[in-house]
Amino acid sequence: MRKEPTLEQWRELYKLGLKIRDMEPWNDFQDLDIIAMEIPEKKEPYFCSILGAGGQCFGINTFVGYDGLRNFLTIADSENYMPLDYIMVEQSNLACFFGDKDIVPEHQIEVMKELGIKFRGKNKWIYFQSYKKGHMPAAMDGEEAEVLIVCLRELISAIKDCNKLQLTLDFDAGDVLVRRFYKEKGKWGTTKERLTQYLYGYPSLVLKDEILAAKLKRKTRIEEVLEFDMVYINVTIEDELYERPIRPKLLLLVEHYEGLIRGQHFFAPGLDEIQAIMELLINYIMEYGRPMEIYIRNPFIENILKHTCDICGIKLTMKKSLEVVDEFVNGFEVLGL
Structure with missing residues (x-):
């Protein structure tokens, strides 16, 4: 108390x-x-x-x-x-x-x-x-x-x-x-x-499930470029589970050229970000196939995805801005959500 x-x-x-x-x-x-x-x-x-x-x-x-x-x-x-x-x-x-x-x-x-x-x-x-x-x-x-x-x-x-x-x-x-x-x-x-x-550093993740890795590698290569990011939505939520108001975080996977949402995941403070990041990528590949490239700007996400992307032949590119992600988030603010 x-x-x-x-x-x-x-x-x-x-x-x-x-x-x-x-x-x-x-x-x-x-x-x-x-x-x-x-x-x-x-x-x-x-x-x-x-x-x-x-x-x-x-x-x-x-x-x-x-x-x-x-x-x-x-x-x-x-x-x-x-x-x-x-x-x-x-x-x-x-x-x-x-x-x-x-x-x-x-x-x-x-x-x-x-x-x-x-x-x-x-x-x-x-x-x-x-x-x-x-x-x-x-x-x-x-x-x-x-x-x-x-x-x-x-x-x-x-x-x-x-x-x-x-x-x-x-x-x-x-x-x-x-x-x-x-x-x-x-x-x-x-x-x-x-x-x-x-000394500090970002956590990394090695995909040790060889069966899953083999399945991902066999998926069809598709001509898509993705943006992958974590953002805070400009919303304040008061919940009795938390002693102070929270800002919900959104994990977002979108297609860069068409702006289509390929995956999203809301989570509150304390939930496992690493697991959510990996699940979003794996679910995407299993449903759509292996994209050509993924744009990121968060080194935390980069380290989590790197090993799996290397296995699947997916190029990871660090960007200073993610246009589609930012447009999506700004839409929340305009709507007052």
Whole structure:
């Protein structure tokens, strides 16, 4: 059952947010620079990135565990070819932002009033947000607030130590700033390490069913070019199964030249995307035959399809845009669905 942050948790969050705002760490860190916090009693580290080097969006993103970091790195790797709307709904993190009053959630304005906190000026208002893959952004709950408090507190210390120790980090080469508690010494410390233990990548799938592979290879070659993509439909759904509103994801397979839908699959957060991708391709081949080529723009889909497409002699081509898919999705928005 959801528990709201206590007033003391809010008070601590604003206190830490003010310290970070005054430090202006975005002058020294880029958006993709990684700071890791290894917290006692936690099996996996927390990770932070600092926003604002570009001078537009200022804040701190916090990612929980290795899955959280991999999700962040994967999204960052996708920014050049995936639609912004898709990327925004894929993210999972806790955020502390510094912006203008008009974008601060109303309930947090009320919290500020209750605490007697006032902000003035451009990019001076502090507010907090929770993001979860496949869901709409939401207010943090009490557990998330406590995670963010711990992370912001150690982030402040890590930045101070980095300056005091004059650590030189090459984030582009894989350095990461690490804040950890040394049990044998009984104290915290900050150092730099390589990101190798946090390496990420997209999952791949090998079609091991030799009988199925043989059936697919025997299917007739057809003169079709397909577009294959996952998109979020611009619809917000409230369901008692989920603690916050969700955005449904659509897996879509369409013929490129005629715009015919050859397969589609809606699924909610948490369902098996890999299985859905493979089933859509296999069902298509079994019904229609082997297409000449498949256009994709999502490297996740590419890795899942690659082995099967190699077996079947289907060319996979990465594209910056998928015209038919985008037209289909835009049709949902025009209809208000």
